[in-house]
Amino acid sequence: MATRLQIPPAGTRLLLTGNQACALAAATFGCNLGVGYPGTPSSEILDALVMIAGSHTTQWETNEKTAVEKALGASMAGGRVIVTMKHVGVNVAADPLLSFASTFNSGLVLVVGDDPGAHSSQNEQDTRMFMGLFANLPILAPSDSQEVYDFVGAAFEISDRFRTPVVLRLTTNICHAETPVVTAEPMVHRPAGYVNNFPNNVVLPANFRKLRHRSLHERLPALTEYAETATLTREDAGTRPEFGIITEGVSYAHVKEVVGEAIPILKLGMVFPLPLGRIARFVADHPKTVVCEELEPYVELQTKAEGIPILGGKAFFPREGEFTAGVVAQGLAAAGLPVKEPTAAAAPVPGVPRPPTLCPGCPHRATFYVLNRMKANVFGDIGCYTLGGLEPLSALHACICMGASIGMAAGVATVARPETPVVAILGDSTFLHSGITPLLGARWNGADFTVVILDNGITAMTGGQPNPGVESTLEGASTPKTDIEALVRALGVEHIAVVDGYDVARIKEALTAAVAHPGVAVVISRRPCALMPTKRHYKVLRVDHGKCIGCHTCVKVGCPAISLSDELTDKGRRKSYIDPRACIGCTVCQQVCPVGAIVDLEAV
Amino acid sequence: MNTIVNIRLATVGGQGGVLASSVIAQAAFDAGLQVKKREVHGMSQRGGVVTSDVRFGPVVHSPMVPEGAVDILLGFEQGEALRAVHDLRPGGVVIVNTQVIVPPIVATGKASYPVNPLATLREKASRVYAVDALKIAEDAGSVKAVSTVMVGALSAFVDFPEDAWLKAIRGKVPPKTVALNERAFAAGRAVVQAASRGA
Ligand SMILES: Cc1ncc(C[n+]2csc(CCOP(=O)(O)OP(=O)(O)O)c2C)c(N)n1
Ligand code: SF4
Ligand code: SF4
Numbered sequence: 001m002a003t004r005l006q007i008p009p010a011g012t013r014l015l016l017t018g019n020q021a022c023a024l025a026a027a028t029f030g031c032n033l034g035v036g037y038p039g040t041p042s043s044e045i046l047d048a049l050v051m052i053a054g055s056h057t058t059q060w061e062t063n064e065k066t067a068v069e070k071a072l073g074a075s076m077a078g079g080r081v082i083v084t085m086k087h088v089g090v091n092v093a094a095d096p097l098l099s100f101a102s103t104f105n106s107g108l109v110l111v112v113g114d115d116p117g118a119h120s121s122q123n124e125q126d127t128r129m130f131m132g133l134f135a136n137l138p139i140l141a142p143s144d145s146q147e148v149y150d151f152v153g154a155a156f157e158i159s160d161r162f163r164t165p166v167v168l169r170l171t172t173n174i175c176h177a178e179t180p181v182v183t184a185e186p187m188v189h190r191p192a193g194y195v196n197n198f199p200n201n202v203v204l205p206a207n208f209r210k211l212r213h214r215s216l217h218e219r220l221p222a223l224t225e226y227a228e229t230a231t232l233t234r235e236d237a238g239t240r241p242e243f244g245i246i247t248e249g250v251s252y253a254h255v256k257e258v259v260g261e262a263i264p265i266l267k268l269g270m271v272f273p274l275p276l277g278r279i280a281r282f283v284a285d286h287p288k289t290v291v292c293e294e295l296e297p298y299v300e301l302q303t304k305a306e307g308i309p310i311l312g313g314k315a316f317f318p319r320e321g322e323f324t325a326g327v328v329a330q331g332l333a334a335a336g337l338p339v340k341e342p343t344a345a346a347a348p349v350p351g352v353p354r355p356p357t358l359c360p361g362c363p364h365r366a367t368f369y370v371l372n373r374m375k376a377n378v379f380g381d382i383g384c385y386t387l388g389g390l391e392p393l394s395a396l397h398a399c400i401c402m403g404a405s406i407g408m409a410a411g412v413a414t415v416a417r418p419e420t421p422v423v424a425i426l427g428d429s430t431f432l433h434s435g436i437t438p439l440l441g442a443r444w445n446g447a448d449f450t451v452v453i454l455d456n457g458i459t460a461m462t463g464g465q466p467n468p469g470v471e472s473t474l475e476g477a478s479t480p481k482t483d484i485e486a487l488v489r490a491l492g493v494e495h496i497a498v499v500d501g502y503d504v505a506r507i508k509e510a511l512t513a514a515v516a517h518p519g520v521a522v523v524i525s526r527r528p529c530a531l532m533p534t535k536r537h538y539k540v541l542r543v544d545h546g547k548c549i550g551c552h553t554c555v556k557v558g559c560p561a562i563s564l565s566d567e568l569t570d571k572g573r574r575k576s577y578i579d580p581r582a583c584i585g586c587t588v589c590q591q592v593c594p595v596g597a598i599v600d601l602e603a604v
Numbered sequence: 605m606n607t608i609v610n611i612r613l614a615t616v617g618g619q620g621g622v623l624a625s626s627v628i629a630q631a632a633f634d635a636g637l638q639v640k641k642r643e644v645h646g647m648s649q650r651g652g653v654v655t656s657d658v659r660f661g662p663v664v665h666s667p668m669v670p671e672g673a674v675d676i677l678l679g680f681e682q683g684e685a686l687r688a689v690h691d692l693r694p695g696g697v698v699i700v701n702t703q704v705i706v707p708p709i710v711a712t713g714k715a716s717y718p719v720n721p722l723a724t725l726r727e728k729a730s731r732v733y734a735v736d737a738l739k740i741a742e743d744a745g746s747v748k749a750v751s752t753v754m755v756g757a758l759s760a761f762v763d764f765p766e767d768a769w770l771k772a773i774r775g776k777v778p779p780k781t782v783a784l785n786e787r788a789f790a791a792g793r794a795v796v797q798a799a800s801r802g803a
Contacts, residue, residue, distance in 0.1 A: 015629060015630060015633040015639060015641075119644060119645070120645075144640075144667075172644075173642055173667060173668060176642055176643045176644075177640060177641060177642040177643075177667035178626070178629050178639070178640065178641040178642070178667070179639070179640045179641075179667060180633065180638070180639065250666075253665050253666035253667065253668075254665075254666050254668070256665035256666070257665040257666040257670060324668060324670065324671060325666060325668065325670035325671065326670060326671040342670060342671065343670055343671060343672040343673040343693065344671055344672045345671040345672040345690045345691045346672065346689075346690040346691075346692075346728070347690060348687070348690045349686050349687070349689060349690060349718075349724060349728065350718065351683050351684070351686050351687030351718065352683040352687075352706075352707060352710060352715065352716075352717050352718060353707065353709055353715045354616065354651070354652060354653050354683075354684075354707045354709075355652065355707070355709060356617070356651060356652035357651050357652075357707070357708050359651070391709060391712065391714055392708070392712050392714075552712070555708075555711060555712050556712070558708050558712075559708070560651050560707070560708050562708070562711060563706050563708075563710070563711035564711055564713070581747060
């Protein structure tokens with residue numbers, strides 16, 4: 001692996017993304033373990049942490065639940081640990097988190113990346129609601145990279161002092177925004193060592209009830225008292241004291257952009273528990289106060305429940321999507337706060353639709369092409385291959401959350417089997433994340449459908465992280481890989497075929513046989529992701545215009561390297577063209593061309 | 605520099621827009637300015653739209669350029685420049701790579717590519733500089749240097765010393781490609797300098 005970066009001395013000025021700031025802070029504040037499962041927008045935290053020299057271990061786990069469970073152990077051993085995931089990962093990890101939340105353990109910081117606007121997610125759930133109001137875990141909400149950095153340090157301190165996991169809640173525009181950071185003095189944390197603690201770590205009902213009582217009646221009030229005075233929350237003075245804005249996270253940046261120094265701001269750094277006393281005083285001092293927060297009316301509802309007379313929140317600001325300066329300016333104006341006319345965009349010019357597509361040479365393409373031809377009902381999953389649902393492949397008809405494909409297919413096959421084939425499709429990382437147990441259940445209960453595992457040897461969608469199906473760990477150590485075929489066989493599946501993801505005929509043959517097989521059949525379509533840095537020796541292809549009949553069959557494989565040229569056939573149909581700079585020579589288009597018009601670039 | 609400069613990069617995944625924005629931000633940072641930068645990429649990597657904002661000046665609050673406040677639009681592709689031009693402020697500059705990247709949805713006839721985007725851009729903005737960045741990058745040694753050509757073109761409008769740019773480039777590109785990227789930067793810079801002198 002590349003040389004690791006040294007932790008810079010205190011006082012170094014750097015320009016960092018929120019994710020990089022989080023990683024550097026973890027290393028600086030003595031974290032012993034960084035663990036997680038990739039997911040936009042927070043994947044790059046561990047990708048960065050592993051590049052930093054230090055005594056910490058950095059690991060991708062199989063899924064968010066196993067990551068959190070490893071973190072619980074690290075915490076019980078007296079270590080400092082950060083666990084990273086995206087917002088929906090918290091759903092997967094909720095079981096251990098919600099029970100551990102009542103125990104008294106330190107050193108654990110859960111870093112969650114929320115995605116307002118769902119740029120790269122299946123929903124835009126608000127972690128403050130889930131981990132705050134529901135799980136009762138303290139939550140810190142930084143507004144920029146410097147705060148991410150500082151709040152990681154604060155989170156470890158809070159975790160140690162109150163013996164509770166602490167959540168650091170980030171959002172896309174914090175994770176992916178680069179802003180300046182001044183570094184702190186690096187420190188080392190030596191794990192205290194593991195000691196059995198039955199009353200604290202075994203949540204048998206009798207133990208749990210005591211822990212729950214203590215956590216609600218001792219720890220929560222202590223945390224609230226801390227939140228009331230913590231410097232994590234601060235006030236910006238303004239020239240118009242009759243008005244006020246309560247805000248947090250990235251919304252603060254938008255608010256500042258719009259109001260500058262004009263309106264007083266209460267900027268919440270700790271959002272669970274809320275400092276309601278401080279909020280009440282702020283509103284008393286600034287009678288016309290609004291709450292400006294992205295997503296759910298989280299601060300607003302608690303403030304109103306306390307009877308604090310604010311003007312409102314979601315009455316002025318949307319509950320969905322990402323805020324912009326314009327959205328914030330509009331909301332403030334609607335609430336009657338004095339804002340200067342914001343700059344506005346002109347009417348958008350209709351541009352070209354540019355939906356994301358599978359890369360040229362993507363190993364998933366041929367399988368979707370065949371599924372489309374088979375008119376299969378395809379229950380999909382989350383990964384690059386979700387794009388197999390878009391035109392022209394159009395061969396994925398349901399997608400809900402990671403690991404759901406197999407269960408959905410099993411449910412349909414059990415209740416109302418369609419005439420055409422029922423197929424579940426998912427990637428290798430997704431299969432290992434949460435596809436094994438539903439396949440086990442489907443096999444056990446004797447469902448009749450086909451599962452396709454697209455094994456591209458990587459977690460591609462989130463930037464190419466390794467998973468247990470590959471031969472190296474995040475730190476680059478070589479490790480035996482999980483043999484997916486053997487695993488599927490061990491689950492009791494009898495009909496298994498392994499095919500080359502570039503071999504159209506073989507995929508068709510295997511899928512036809514699998515669909516005909518009564519009971520669960522599995523087809524593993526294998527070929528490395530086209531973006532993997534492996535050496536390839538494929539020949540770039542071109543369309544021989546002497547042979548092309550303009551049937552556009554090759555276009556239907558949906559490769560971005562293929563387009564229509566201005567050259568016409570006798571019948572006036574446009575002949576295809578392959579961009580030699582984009583083609584990687586996977587031959588999928590060549591295999592489907594009915595007249596052999598696609599040839600090696602060099603062929604004469 | 606006493607006002608904020610707002611730059612937006614409108615690119616297609618795989619064109620190096622993220623690298624370019626990171627070079628620009630670093631150059632501004634090294635010049636001692638407050639800098640904030642952000643990126644929006646949907647399902648990255650796979651040929652979708654990638655947008656970055658870079659803002660610098662004495663004090664910058666948000667990493668996101670407010671609506672209609674883009675000073676310089678760096679369009680890495682004609683259709684993408686067109687998509688982003690509504691956020692250009694009156695009098696703002698557009699630098700557009702004349703490259704056209706036709707998405708598969710157009711190739712299959714399900715959608716059409718805008719007719720003559722350059723002409724529309726010229727209607728919407730008074731100062732449009734068209735740069736054949738793909739050709740310039742190819743001449744400099746690799747089509748992958750398109751993003752550095754665009755940074756070079758931008759540099760003609762931003763008052764940092766040339767060295768600050770080169771230092772940022774050296775720090776961000778793969779070591780083996782430094783010479784190539786330096787050539788690409790110089791060529792991009794020269795083209796726009798010549799054009800703006802002519803204008
Ligand atoms: C619970 C949860 N965790 C993480 C993610 C983010 N995510 C989306 S797809 C994906 C994995 C994709 O890997 P794989 O199944 O191998 O498919 P590929 O992208 O390689 O085709 C991840 C981690 C998510 N959507 N949900
Ligand atoms: S990144 Fe890999 S798996 Fe994803 S679309 Fe591209 S080639 Fe396919
Ligand atoms: S061989 Fe055909 S399908 Fe494969 S990358 Fe080249 S043009 Fe695309």
